[in-house]
Amino acid sequence: MVEPPSGAPDNFFNRPRAYDLWLHTDGMEHKDRIDRLAGDAVLCAAVKHANYVGPDWEFIAGEIARYGIAVFEGWMARGIVTERCRAKGVRGVPSLPEWVRRDRALCEDIVAATVETALIRFRDDVLKKDIWDPAKGASLRTFFIRQCMWRYGDAFRTAIAARQREVRTSDIEVLDVKQVTHVEDDVIRMQTAELLFKGASSERAARAFAMHLCGYDNSAIAADLGTTIDSIKSLLKRERIRLREELNREDTA
């Protein structure tokens, strides 16, 4: 028999719906569900006891965040995030363009921002205000994912806007850092490279290759794209292979 959770509200087992579920003995599913709800109540009590700060809160929040990140990254990778959010009635969820879905770093940024904001609202609007009620049957996990769904749209728009600004700014910087006499030459090469890489696997890959063709070394490209030299090396290698394959296909066609 499962013991009542120490941190559960006083009327946890007395509320009609929870009590009905508690008595349900047909299958393990309901019992498991009740056990999990009881566990959620204990988790709530633990973070409340920690006053939502310090190592205890950070550990539990970290585990909640890991779950949120995994779910949203999975949905983004499979291209079903918009569908999932809309299915739950979340409004203003933007469609996920293919180029975003393929840009892993960008997806990671979007998911991190989504989970970060969701965590803040989950703490302030759900946990602190005792909004979550185990008697209603929804788990804390469901509450948290719903919170993430509400935050996803804004996080997506902010990340995309930041990426577009970053690309535009670095375009100007690229022209500025070279000597004036070389700018024209660079622009032509850059445009050629960008044309070549219109179908690159991501905007970052196209930009990296364009800079590479303009004579920038890997460290400069890495600094421009905010990543490591090793990741630039492998990115360029992948793009070279892809381009070679594409050219071979065109030749044989």
Added chain:
Amino acid sequence: MSRLERIVAKSSFGTKPAQAARATVAPERASKVVARASRTLSEKSSTKRDTK
């Protein structure tokens, strides 16, 4: 298993599918997200204190 690990394991975040999902994300990544969220929270509280 620590007390906190046990609490998480018994909650809805501790079911097998949830556990498997959590295992795909490095704890360091989640820590960064939590740290940023905590920073935002403390900045918010200090702004509130300042405006009082």
